Amino acid sequence: MISFKNLHLINPIVRAVTEAGYSKPTEIQYSAIPHILAGKDIIGCAQTGTGKTAAFAMPILQLLKKHTPEHNEIRTLILTPTRELAIQIEENFGIYSKYLPLSQLSVYGGVSIGGQLAALRKRVDILVATPGRLLDLVGQRHIDLSKIEILVLDEADHMLDMGFINDVKKILKMIPQKRQTLFFSATMPVNIRKFAQIMLNNPVEVTVNPVSSTAKSVQQSVYFVEKQNKTGLLINILQSKDVKRSLVFTRTKHIANKLVAQLGNAGIFAAAIHGNKSQAARQAALSDFKNSKINVLIATDIAARGIDIDDLPRVVNYELPNVPETYVHRIGRTGRAGAEGTAISFCDREERSDLKNIQKLIGFTMPVRQFQK
Incomplete structure (x- = not known):
């Protein structure tokens, strides 16, 4: 060794x-x-x-x-x-x-x-x-x-x-x-x-790994779900007790803030971290997430690269990134250092081409999960 x-x-x-x-x-x-x-x-x-x-x-x-x-x-x-x-x-x-x-x-x-x-x-x-x-x-x-x-x-x-x-x-x-x-x-x-x-x-x-490969320790899947049904699906997933902590990705600050409010109304406490938040607010949210004071953190891609958490079992792509490499970085937050992880993606009608580009990049077709309204 x-x-x-x-x-x-x-x-x-x-x-x-x-x-x-x-x-x-x-x-x-x-x-x-x-x-x-x-x-x-x-x-x-x-x-x-x-x-x-x-x-x-x-x-x-x-x-x-x-x-x-x-x-x-x-x-x-x-x-x-x-x-x-x-x-x-x-x-x-x-x-x-x-x-x-x-x-x-x-x-x-x-x-x-x-x-x-x-x-x-x-x-x-x-x-x-x-x-x-x-x-x-x-x-x-x-x-x-x-x-x-x-x-x-x-x-x-x-x-x-x-x-x-x-x-x-x-x-x-x-x-x-x-x-x-x-x-x-x-x-x-x-x-x-x-x-x-x-x-x-x-x-x-x-x-040391093929360019843009994703870790084998991360179980990836996708839901085909229309935009208006995404929040309901997210709430349903987060309310299940199987996973303690989830990092949720959005494309925009506006959607991140909106999701925090919508999840709060459903009794799920979350915090957002993005470029408009002060450094103190971002660090406080990250600290609360690491210490399990909150179990859901919503982030834009600008904030993603600095999130280094050993025990992060699940990443949810509420919105797919339009740059395929960004997907690799997002799901790289889970399944770190050999631990098991889950990456769930939501894909609406407008995001089909993004999903196709992501799957082409990673050389892997994600299994499809069914969404029950």
Whole structure:
């Protein structure tokens, strides 16, 4: 059995991850870590929930530990598309660096800039950032990117899909050309791969599962149901006692908010998390969901990538995404780390083509469930 020590990780990191409950490296970890430690650029493609963050975090910490400069300077920059994911990555770095003299900070929009400025005055070795807030802070001369040694684009496809490509190009001009660059994502469409080849220097490709595959541990199915009947079906599913916790996806903030009210009227307490919610509200909803104060969380795709919950038995696609890769990310919230999971999708007449595109991408025809009105 391959262990973390076999990957030539130093004892402080092995000790920290062992205490955090990691018993052995996942496939993406043992495939990518040796290349990163060797200073190679990486294009890493693996399903959501397979340990991509640890796959780049552990070797980065080891590379930074090798030499610590006298001056305080940001040495690693991790770009990520959402606030939730930035917070999650910062937390993970904190766990893995428990026994190392290295510090990390996440900066993102939607919250007061004051607290982030105060944190930036202290030593920051690893900065996790959403592109917009990072450019604001650089523009105000609060951040200097001239000493960056390692750049990571996490969820690269989603970031560039969300219109961040121009921001990323601006940031690339601000950091040294001589650097190590790591691309990690669950999907790697052709246009993203082309962009990666421009950014990276002779990259090693690490693909541990077929691109856009879904975990075998997730049981997928679909209901054909008209739009006006979706809420009734959702209430019926949520009222059954077979599953404790459910994450429900909608396309829009409006539908997410509307569903919270409709479920509340049926005696099902839920919370919504989307881009219009304040950071405090989003974190409170996520915390209540993790602690089982509420058993239903309704999310839009913008919020999906930062939801990292070990025990999430069910995902419901109340509305199908019109980008097939998004389906992979959504259902990747369940069935993580080998656990069993269920993914139920609702498909109305207008969504038939979306379902067809999703099934073509994943190479799998979902079994159809019957809806009784």
